[in-house]
Amino acid sequence: MIDDVPAELVEARADLVRAPRPEQWVPTWLAAS
Known part of the structure; x- marks a missing residue:
């Protein structure tokens, strides 16, 4: 987890x-960040 965001989402x-x-x-x- 990076900043409470799944690493997969960060990579995506x-x-x-x-x-x-x-x-x-x-x-x-x-798309919404």
Whole structure:
């Protein structure tokens, strides 16, 4: 856990920054930060 956020979520957000996906492919819970 990093700052009470699952490490997988942190990795997923970092991956979105590295390789942006079309908005419809991104779950709203992931896009909302």
